[in-house]
Amino acid sequence: MESQVQPITIAGSIHIDYQWTAGIAGSRFFQELRDNARIMGTRCPKCGRVLVPPRIFCEECFVDAEEWVEVSSKGRLITFGETYLSTDGTLLDKPWILGIVKLDGADGGLIHYIGEANPEDLKIGMQMEAVFSEERQGNILDIKYFRPAR
Ligand SMILES: [Zn+2]
Numbered sequence: 001m002e003s004q005v006q007p008i009t010i011a012g013s014i015h016i017d018y019q020w021t022a023g024i025a026g027s028r029f030f031q032e033l034r035d036n037a038r039i040m041g042t043r044c045p046k047c048g049r050v051l052v053p054p055r056i057f058c059e060e061c062f063v064d065a066e067e068w069v070e071v072s073s074k075g076r077l078i079t080f081g082e083t084y085l086s087t088d089g090t091l092l093d094k095p096w097i098l099g100i101v102k103l104d105g106a107d108g109g110l111i112h113y114i115g116e117a118n119p120e121d122l123k124i125g126m127q128m129e130a131v132f133s134e135e136r137q138g139n140i141l142d143i144k145y146f147r148p149a150r
Pocket of ligand 1: 047048049058062
């Protein structure tokens with residue numbers, strides 16, 4: 001009679017450094033943020049949506065979306081929330097506020113940090129504005145955070 005083999009697990013960890021391409025649309029998006037502090041999207045020639053974050057293909061119409069358009073750095077707060085844990089699960093001294101801002105002139109929005117505001121100051125639909133980092137490096141943190149528009 002054969003005995004059942006019970007699985008044995010071995011604890012360990014694997015550290016992996018890696019890089020991946022931001023793609024055609026993502027590379028231009030980050031380059032514009034870094035070099036010009038502009039937020040760019042792409043327009044679908046069929047449905048007219050302005051895609052932000054930009055994509056070179058409209059997933060609704062199945063056509064190329066290669067026309068680049070600058071969108072506003074201001075937009076409406078769609079939703080927000082607070083987190084008390086950082087991305088590695090450690091307790092934060094001060095909670096982060098994260099939100100989705102639908103940018104004016106775009107049909108999409110960005111998930112980002114909300115700054116210069118307390119949760120009780122925020123209302124869904126309120127106008128927000130991007131605050132750009134002084135030293136930009138070509139990533140999403142070139143937008144430091146969104147704050148209530150002044
Ligand atoms: Zn489309």
